Amino acid sequence: MTTRDENTFIATWTEPFGAVWRAIAGAPTGQTPLAASGGSPKSDALADLPKTPFPFAADAVACQRVNGKLHVSFPLGAGEDIYGMGLTYRSLNQLGQAKCLRMGHYSGQEDGRTHAPMPFYISSAGYGVLLNTASRVHTYVGTTHPREAHPPLQDRVHPDWRPIQPGRTVDFYLDAPGVEILVLGGPQMLDVVRRYNLLCGGGCLPPKWGLGFWHRANMNWGEKECLELVDRYREHRLPLSVLGLEPGWHSNCYPTTHDWRTSLFPEPRRFVAALEERGVKVNLWQNPFLHPDCKLGQSLAPYSGSHTGSWGGLVPDLTLPETRRLMQEHFIKEHVAIGVSGYKHDEVDDESWLPPFFATYPSGTSPEEYYSLLGLYMQRLGFEMFRAANRRTYGLVRGSNLGASYLPYALYNDCYDHREYITGLCSSSFGGLLWCPEARTSSQAEEWLRRIQAVCFSPLAMINAWASGEMPWTFPEVAGAVREVISLRQRLIPYLYSAFAEYAFRGIPPVRAMMLEPGFSVSLDVTAGKLHGTDNPYSRPEARDVADQFMFGPSILVAPLFAGQAERRVLLPAGRWFDFYTGAEVFGPWHTIRSNLGPIPLFVKDGGVIPMLAEGDDLQPLTRWRNLEVRHYGEAEGVFSLYDDDGETFAYEQGAWTKLELAVRRNSAGRLHGCVPAPQSHSVNPAPVCTWRLTFQSTATRQGQVGMKSSTAIDRRP
Amino acid sequence: MTTRDENTFIATWTEPFGAVWRAIAGAPTGQTPLAASGGSPKSDALADLPKTPFPFAADAVACQRVNGKLHVSFPLGAGEDIYGMGLTYRSLNQLGQAKCLRMGHYSGQEDGRTHAPMPFYISSAGYGVLLNTASRVHTYVGTTHPREAHPPLQDRVHPDWRPIQPGRTVDFYLDAPGVEILVLGGPQMLDVVRRYNLLCGGGCLPPKWGLGFWHRANMNWGEKECLELVDRYREHRLPLSVLGLEPGWHSNCYPTTHDWRTSLFPEPRRFVAALEERGVKVNLWQNPFLHPDCKLGQSLAPYSGSHTGSWGGLVPDLTLPETRRLMQEHFIKEHVAIGVSGYKHDEVDDESWLPPFFATYPSGTSPEEYYSLLGLYMQRLGFEMFRAANRRTYGLVRGSNLGASYLPYALYNDCYDHREYITGLCSSSFGGLLWCPEARTSSQAEEWLRRIQAVCFSPLAMINAWASGEMPWTFPEVAGAVREVISLRQRLIPYLYSAFAEYAFRGIPPVRAMMLEPGFSVSLDVTAGKLHGTDNPYSRPEARDVADQFMFGPSILVAPLFAGQAERRVLLPAGRWFDFYTGAEVFGPWHTIRSNLGPIPLFVKDGGVIPMLAEGDDLQPLTRWRNLEVRHYGEAEGVFSLYDDDGETFAYEQGAWTKLELAVRRNSAGRLHGCVPAPQSHSVNPAPVCTWRLTFQSTATRQGQVGMKSSTAIDRRP
Secondary structure, three states: OOOEOOOOOEOOOEEEEOOEEEEEEEOOOOOOHHHHHOOOOOHHHHHHOOOOOOOOOOOOOEEEEEOOEEEEEEEOOOOOOEEEOOOOOOOOOOOOOEEEEEEOOOOOOOOOEEOOOOOEEEEOOOEEEEEEOOOOEEEEEOOOOEHHHOOOOOOOOOOOOOOOOOOOEEEEEEOOOEEEEEEEEOOOHHHHHHHHHHHOOOOOOOOHHHHOEEEEOOOOOOHHHHHHHHHHHHHOOOOOOEEEEOHHHEOOOOOEOOOEOOOOOOOHHHHHHHHHHOOOEEEEEEOOOEOOOOHHHHHHHHHEOOEOOHHHOEOEOOOOHHHHHHHHHHHHHHOHHHOOOEEEEOOOOOOOOOOOOOOOOOOOOOHHHHHHHHHHHHHHHHHHHHHHOOOOOOEEEOOOOOOHHHOOEEEOOOOOOHHHHHHHHHHHOOOOOEEOOOEOOOOOHHHHHHHHHHHHOOOOEEEEOOOOOOOOOOOHHHHHHHHHHHHHHHHOHHHHHHHHHHHHHHOOOOEEEHHHOOOOOOOOOOEOOOOOOOOOOOOOOEOOOOOOOEEEOOOEEEOOOOOOOOEEEEEOOOOOEEEOOOOOEEOOOEEEEEOOOOOOOEEEEOOOEEEEEOOOHHHOOOOOOOEEEEEEEOOOOEEEEEEEEOOOOOHHHHOOEEEEEEEEEEOOOOOEEEEOOOOOEEEOOOOOOOEEEEEEEEOOOEOOEOOEEEEEOOOOEO | OOOEOOOOOEOOOEEEEOOEEEEEEEOOOOOOHHHHHOOOOOHHHHHOOOOOOOOOOOOOOEEEEEOOEEEEEEEOOOOOOEEEOOOOOOOOOOOOOEEEEEEOOOOOOOOOEEOOOOOEEEEOOOEEEEEEOOOOEEEEEOOOOEHHHOOOOOOOOOOOOOOOOOOOEEEEEEOOOEEEEEEEEOOOHHHHHHHHHHHOOOOOOOOHHHHOEEEEOOOOOOHHHHHHHHHHHHHOOOOOOEEEEOHHHEOOOOOEOOOEOOOOOOOHHHHHHHHHHOOOEEEEEEOOOEOOOOHHHHHHHHHEOOEOOHHHOEOEOOOOHHHHHHHHHHHHHHHHOOOOOEEEEOOOOOOOOOOOOOOOOOOOOOHHHHHHHHHHHHHHHHHHHHHHOOOOOOEEEOOOOOOHHHOOEEEOOOOOOHHHHHHHHHHHOOOOOOEOOOEOOOOOHHHHHHHHHHHHOOOOEEEEOOOOOOOOOOOHHHHHHHHHHHHHHHHOHHHHHHHHHHHHHHOOOOEEEHHHOOOOOOOOOOEOOOOOOOOOOOOOOEOOOOOOOEEEOOOEEEOOOOOOOOEEEEEOOOOOEEEOOOOOEEOOOEEEEEOOOOOOOEEEEOOOEEEEEOOOHHHOOOOOOOEEEEEEEOOOOEEEEEEEEOOOOOHHHHOOEEEEEEEEEEOOOOOEEEEOOOOOEEEOOOOOOOEEEEEEEEOOOEOOEOOEEEEEOOOOEO
C-alpha cells in the first residue's frame, strides 16, 4: 500500500564544520561509505574555506516514506546545472537524468551502474548535497513534476516545442530506514568540491614515483622478461617508474593465492630489489577471489561468504576487522616487506564476478551493501599497510565510493572508449576520485598516440599491456611523438606534484572538469533535441556540457585529440590563453585546433607559471627538486607554489615539506621579473606573446628553508 | 542482518493442468502479470499436449528468505542451455548470464532492463520455470557456486583455461513476501512454449488485414496527405493494409488528448471511412500521458498518479476498473465506433517518461509494480474494446510481460540495431511475444532493403516513417526488390494466417527461434573467450547460440542478410532443405549464402507445403481464400493445414472456421500427388530437387465443409 507520511522526519540540521550541514533522516542502519572509507576531516583546512549560508529555505528539504521506501527531495532553481552523481562517462551535466546509482561495471549505458556510484551532486549555484548511504539510490535530477506544479504545457507539433522542462527538485529514492544527509556550501563549485575532499581527509598525495610512467606487463611474464622490459625502456630513452604485474604472478590465478608463482619469479625479493636498483617500483594486480587451498584462502575461509566469486575463489568479508588483519598480515609479509610498492585492486565492482545478491557473509552484511563498499575497503586495506610502514603507495582500483578522496588510488575500467575515458577524467573531479584513461592497445598508430597523450595528462600515466603486450614504440610512425609526451609528463612532475599537494592540503583536484575553473562559462544553451528517424526519435535534448577538455594543475588546459580528428574546438575560460608549446596567444571563447599527429593541445592561462624538470632530466631519479625550468606565459603577473618533500614517506604530515613561491611580478618600471623568496630576481623580456624561462637550482632540504640559485637567465621563445 | 531460513516455505505442488505444476512460496501480495493480462487457459488444447513427469527431484527446488528477500533456486543439469527470461536482443542462450529483470527501455546493454522483463525460462532439457511476479527479479543462470560445491579450479595461465564453469542452479532473487511458481513440462522445448501460450489463453489470432503491409505516416500529416499516401502506394502497385497515425492526430500531443486534431482531420469519421473504402485500416498512436485540460484528462484526474509523465501528462491508474472503463468509453466513442482498427500503445516501458518511483497512485499500487504491468493493462484495455465490438484488432505496444500471448500486439523499440532486432524476433518466441523489427529509415539503399525484407518476415510488416517520411521506394536502386518482398509477404498471408491459427489453437509461435525447431542442434561448442587487449579482457566466452536466423511458419527458415554482408552462413536443422526461390537443394548443417542486393534468403524443409495468394492477387482485398498457389518443396510427403475464417470477427471462437489439409503424398507407384480432402488429386513431377505448384480455388464458407477446385495443374520450376 502507498503511504506518504507527510511529516518530514529530518532531525534538525547541525553544522559540524563551517558551511557543512548535517541531518539524519529516519533511523539509518548498516554501514556507510564515509565510515568505511575511514578518512578524518581536515578541520583546519575546512576552517579556511569561505563561509556561506545554508543554500535552501529551512523547510525546502523534504523527506518522506513513500511506498515503503525513503524519498528525499531538494530544491532545484531555474537555470541550475547539476554535476557529480559519481563517476560518469557520457555527460557531466546531470540535469534531466534519472538513474539508479549502483556499483557495477560500466559498459556503455549511463543508467547509474558505475564504478563509483555516489549520491553526491554539486550545483552550479554553488552548493552540494550528499547522501551517505551504501544502498542503491534512484536519482532524479529535475526530471519529476508533481501534477499540481507542472510548467506550462506545450504542443509537440509546434516548431518551438522543446522536450525538456526541468522540474524544480532533485530527488533521491532508496530502500533504507534512514540516511545521513550532508549539505555543503560554496560559494563556488570548486569550494564545494574542496569542502568535500577535506571532509574525506583531504586529497591523496602520491609518492613522486607514482607520477612517473607506468607499464603493466603481460600477465605471463616472469622476472627475466620484466627486467628486459626495463632495459628496453632505457634503450628507447623512456622513463619508467612502475612496472605492474598482472594475474600470472600469483601461484594460481583465478582464483588467486597472493603467493608468488615461483616458476616465473623464483626469488621475489631479488626481483623487486633488482627493479628498485633500476629505479622501478613493482605494483601487483590482485582481486578478492581467494583459492581455497592457498595459505590466505585457508586462513580466511571462516571469514568468507557463502558463494564463490568468479572462477571459484572465496570472497572474504572485509567488513570484519579480523579479515583485514589476516589479509594485511599476508600482504605485508609477502609483498610490502620485500619492497612491493602497491596494488591494483581489480574486480571489486561488478555482480558478474562477485557472488550473487543472495549470498551471505559472516558479518551479516548484505551483498548489495557490501559490494558498494568493497572497493573502499580494499583501498583502505592497502593504504593502511603502507602507512604503517611509513611508505606512500599509489595504485589502481576498479570500484570506489564516497569518502575516497584521501586514498591514493586511480579508478579504471574496461569500456575503452577514448571519449568516454576523457569524460570520466572530468567527472572524477566532482567526487574526490582519480581516473586513469588506460592505453591498452590500438588498431592504428594515431589512436595509440592520442591515448598515450591522454594518459600522460591524467593522474596516473600508464600503458596497460597485460593482454596486448604493446610498447610505447609499437607504432614506429608515432614512436617519436609518444616519447615526447612521456618525456613531457615526466618533466611536468614538479608542477603536478605541487598540484597534488594542493589536493592534499587544500582539497583542490589536480585534474579538474572545466566547470570548476573560475571564469569558465558553458555558453551553450540546452540543445533542442532533433527529431531523429531511428535511434533517438524522442527528441531528447542535450544539456549544456563540456566534457572533452579539462584542467591539469593550476594553469594548464588540456584539449585532447581523438583518433581521426584533424581539428577540434576548445572552449577557453575568460581571460587570455597561450599555447603551451609556442607561447602564442589563442583567442576564445571557442578556439579551433588543427593538428596532424601533433602533440596534445595544451593551453596556459595568462600569467601561468610552470615548473618543470630541466631538459634531459626526464631519465633521472625523482628526488628533491634540483634543476628546474620554470616557464611563465603571457603578460600577467603570476605565482606558483612549488611544493617539495621527501616524495616517499608520511613525514610531510608532520611538517617536513617546503613550499616556494615562484612569482613573476612587474617591477616599478612595469617590466616582468621572475622572483623567488631568496633575493635572486631576473628581469625577463616583456614581449606580449611569448614564453619565458627561469632556471633555478633548488637545494631545499628542510621545511621552510629553501636555497634557490639561478643557473641560467632568460630564454625567450618565439 | 543476514537470515537464511532453511525451511523451504513452498507449499505442496499442485498440477492444475497436465504437466503444469504450481506452488506458492511464502505469502504473495500485490498484483501479478498473469492476473493483469487476463487470459483464460485453453484447457482442451492443454490436455492434448504430451504428459511428462515433474522435471526435478521433489526436494530440488529451494526457496529461502535471504538478507530479507526471497531466493528461489532450481537445479541446472550439466550441458543444459537456458532460453527466455523475457525479450533479449544480444543472445538467446542465457547460460552464464546474471541480470536484474525490470521494465525499461533497452538501449544497448543486456542487463535485464527490457521491454518484456519476464522471469520465465525454458531449458534445452525440455521444461520451463516461471515466477509470476511484478517485482524486479535478479536472475542468475548457472553463474553461482556455493563455496562447498565449486567445480575443479583452474589456473588461468594454462593454455586450456576456460573461464566459464556453469553452476548447477538457476536462481531468482526478489524483494517480495512470496511468489507463485509454475513449472511447465515438455518433453520438447516447443511443448513448453506451447503449454505456456495455452495457459495464457492461446496465441493471438490477428485479423487478416493485420498481416498485410503497414505504413506509419509522418506525425504532422492530415487527411489529405494520408489519402495521397494511399494513392502513391497504389501507383507503385504496393499493397497497403494499415495506415498508422502518429502523435500529431491528437488535438494536443505531449501531453495527449485522445481527441482528434481538427485542423488535420476535420471529419475523422469521413477520413476513416475514406481509407476503409480504399481497403486501408487506421491505427492510432497513443500514450498514457493525458493533457489535464482535455475531456479524458478531466474525467481521469481523480484516478491519476501524483506526478506527471513525460512532458506533463497525467498518468491514469489503470489498475482501477473505473479508470479502464472511462478510458474505454472515450476510445470507443471517438475511435472504435468510427472504424479505427487499433492502437500503438507507446511509452509504457520506461522510467524516463513515466513518473518517478516515489510517485503514488490512487489504488496504492507502487510505481515499480505498476510500470511492470502497464503494458499489459494497455493491451488488455485495447483488446477488450474490440472484442466487445466483435472486431479483431492488431496493434503495437512498447512494454509487455508474462501472460500476453493471447493479446494481439507486437512489441517494438528504439534501439534500431538490425542484428539486435533479429535476435529480438527470435527471443520473442520463447515468451508468447510478437516482435516488429521496425524499418524507419536508412542511410543507404542496401540497409533499407535488408530492413524491409526482415519486417516482411516478422509478425507485423511495417514501415515506421513517423519521423523520417521514408517510402518503400525511397531508394530507387532497391525499389524493385522492396516491392518484390512486400508482394511476397502479401502473397504468403494464407500461409502466415494458418501459422497464426496454430498459435491461437495450439500455442505454436508463428515466428520461432531455431531452438524450437525439431532437429535443430546448435552444434557450436561454448566458445572459449579470447584474451582481448581492450574491450573484453576478461575472456568472457560466448555461449552456444544461433540468434540470426529463425523459422517463419511451419516450414520456412529465414536467414536475413544485414547491410554490408555479401555472404553469411545459415545452420540448417537435420533433414533436407531447399531454396525457396529456386527449389534447389542446399546442404547443411552450415550452408553459405552469397548475395548482392538479392532477395531475403529463405529455405524450405523437405516436404514443405506453402499456400500463397495467386500471383497478381497481392493487391486484392484480403477475403476468404480463393485463388491460391500451393508450393511443395523437396521429395518428402508433406501436409499443410490451411486455416480460414471470416478474418475479422471472433466468430471463429464459436467454431466458424475451416481447416483444409493440403497434402502431397506418394501414391502406390511412389509418385507424389497433391491431395485435398475433396477427391481432386494431381500428379506431380518427382524430380529430386524442384518446386511444384498446385493451384486450387477455395470456396470454403463453413466450418469443416470445404470445396476446393483445381484451376491449374503442375508447374515445375527449375
